[in-house]
Amino acid sequence: MSNTIYLGYYFKVEPLQPAVEILIAELGYAGFESFVETEDGVTAYIQKDEWHDAILEDVQILNSEEFTISYTLEEIEQTNWNEEWEKNFNPIAVDGVVTVRAPFHEKPNTEFDIVIEPKMSFGTGHHETTHMMIQHILKNDFKDKSVLDMGCGTGVLAILAEMKGAKPIDAVDYDNWCYLNSLENVERNNCEHITVIEGDASVLKNKKYDIIIANINRNILLQDMAVYTACLNKNGVLFLSGFYNDDIPIIRQACENQMLKFDEKLERNQWVALKFLN
Numbered sequence: 269m270s271n272t273i274y275l276g277y278y279f280k281v282e283p284l285q286p287a288v289e290i291l292i293a294e295l296g297y298a299g300f301e302s303f304v305e306t307e308d309g310v311t312a313y314i315q316k317d318e319w320h321d322a323i324l325e326d327v328q329i330l331n332s333e334e335f336t337i338s339y340t341l342e343e344i345e346q347t348n349w350n351e352e353w354e355k356n357f358n359p360i361a362v363d364g365v366v367t368v369r370a371p372f373h374e375k376p377n378t379e380f381d382i383v384i385e386p387k388m389s390f391g392t393g394h395h396e397t398t399h400m401m402i403q404h405i406l407k408n409d410f411k412d413k414s415v416l417d418m419g420c421g422t423g424v425l426a427i428l429a430e431m432k433g434a435k436p437i438d439a440v441d442y443d444n445w446c447y448l449n450s451l452e453n454v455e456r457n458n459c460e461h462i463t464v465i466e467g468d469a470s471v472l473k474n475k476k477y478d479i480i481i482a483n484i485n486r487n488i489l490l491q492d493m494a495v496y497t498a499c500l501n502k503n504g505v506l507f508l509s510g511f512y513n514d515d516i517p518i519i520r521q522a523c524e525n526q527m528l529k530f531d532e533k534l535e536r537n538q539w540v541a542l543k544f545l546n
């Protein structure tokens with residue numbers, strides 16, 4: 269890690285909230301890896317290798333007339349990411365039942381205590397979509413269910429599924445960093461039933477699951493929906509997130525094309541997490 273070249277985008281945002289929160293979420297989906305909130309906005313980092321010309325094209329809040337957002341850009345050699353995120357990562361509590369925290373935070377009193385070293389993978393519980401997927405997992409029966417966590421990030425959802433009694437569990441991510449980070453976090457939480465796999469939907473051939481959790485993004489979900497549903501057992505459950513309220517009709521249609529039935533919606537700040545039944 270020590271010599272990786274990053275690009276730092278220094279965003280100035282006026283007024284700050286909720287624009288900064290939305291900006292971070294959108295940049296996260298565009299591929300930015302790390303964020304540091306500042307007095308007048310936010311600094312967002314992306315590896316130079318991951319950067320492309322159209323990186324800000326889908327960041328819709330930049331076109332908003334409600335907020336004034338400007339930025340400057342700088343190339344940096346980042347050597348101390350851990351220190352940056354440790355300063356900015358607070359524990360997250362979901363519904364007073366689950367805490368997602370880093371190893372250096374104090375042990376909480378919640379029923380489920382998930383310790384993750386997020387470094388740069390998505391899945392600290394801070395994002396709306398992770399938060400709602402945690403809520404879905406809490407509300408549903410996972411005892412002895414086989415589970416796929418597709419796009420596992422830090423592995424946080426797979427880890428909670430195991431804590432709720434699921435087994436066996438496959439946690440899949442196509443990003444090498446997320447794969448390694450999930451392996452670390454699985455071990456850190458003493459999970460025994462999770463297999464972490466590096467890859468995309470192509471690794472799902474001949475697999476079957478009672479429950480599939482996929483918090484990815486609209487386009488990947490639409491692209492891989494048929495593969496997911498082929499892996500879902502009869503009476504299985506599919507949880508989807510990583511998209512906005514406005515995307516529901518197209519996602520619902522894709523699920524209904526696969527004969528899945530819409531069952532429940534959770535919503536936070538226009539992000540949604542849907543539950544479908546097979």
Ligand SMILES: C[S@@+](CC[C@H](N)C(=O)[O-])C[C@H]1O[C@@H](n2cnc3c(N)ncnc32)[C@H](O)[C@@H]1O
Nearest residue numbers: 390391398419420421441442443446468483484
């Ligand atoms: C929004 S994050 C979700 C992380 C975590 N599951 C959570 O809920 O916080 C989406 C993850 O999906 C992964 N991903 C994106 N496209 C993928 C694909 N086609 N196959 C597998 N993983 C993918 C990304 O690397 C990222 O870690």
